[in-house]
Amino acid sequence: MVQRVPMSKTGHQKLRAELTQLERFDRIEVIRAIEVARGHGDLKENAEYHAAKERQGHIEGRIMELKDKLGRAEVIDCTMQVGDRVVFGAQVSLVDLDTDVEVQYTLLGPDESDVKSGSISVLSPIGRGLLGKEVGDEVTIQTPGGSRQFEVLAIAPASLP
Numbered sequence: 001m002v003q004r005v006p007m008s009k010t011g012h013q014k015l016r017a018e019l020t021q022l023e024r025f026d027r028i029e030v031i032r033a034i035e036v037a038r039g040h041g042d043l044k045e046n047a048e049y050h051a052a053k054e055r056q057g058h059i060e061g062r063i064m065e066l067k068d069k070l071g072r073a074e075v076i077d078c079t080m081q082v083g084d085r086v087v088f089g090a091q092v093s094l095v096d097l098d099t100d101v102e103v104q105y106t107l108l109g110p111d112e113s114d115v116k117s118g119s120i121s122v123l124s125p126i127g128r129g130l131l132g133k134e135v136g137d138e139v140t141i142q143t144p145g146g147s148r149q150f151e152v153l154a155i156a157p158a159s160l161p
Helices: 009-038 047-071 125-130
Strands: 005-008 073-076 090-096 102-108 119-121 138-143 146-157
Touching (some): 005 009, 009 047, 009 073, 119 125
Parallel strands (some): 005 073
Antiparallel strands (some): 090 146
16 A cells, blocks of 8 residues: 655745756756766766766656655645644644643644754654644653653644745
8 A cells, every 4th residue: 555645835846946956957957967077988987977966866766756655645725724734734832741832733734844943843852742732732752762742722724935
């Protein structure tokens, strides 16, 4: 059974744009670089040729990875996710009950998560633990760093471009 990958419309568009860039431009550029390097003679000792072939391998690998992710994508319109429960695309304000530190996370797909910018994956321990919770709920989540307790302060729709 195919495992679906949740992602926002914005995340889907970014992956599609990267795939287009790789297929239409980067792939052609590396093929030209290989042709030029071949013209320099002996391939065994041609560093330029080996570097271009290695880059070609990276490009082809990333193309395959992107096609797989896009093929398994479950695109979710985050602007339509309005309600009183934590769902994919929600922006959640929490307070860590152990430290009294307030944090805010947007729950997105694994390819879109970036803790530094305040987005976490719905498949992460905290993301999974928050799904379905309401304002005022307290939740204990087992993380790699140990058990953490949070209280949900607010839930809002994500503000994605």
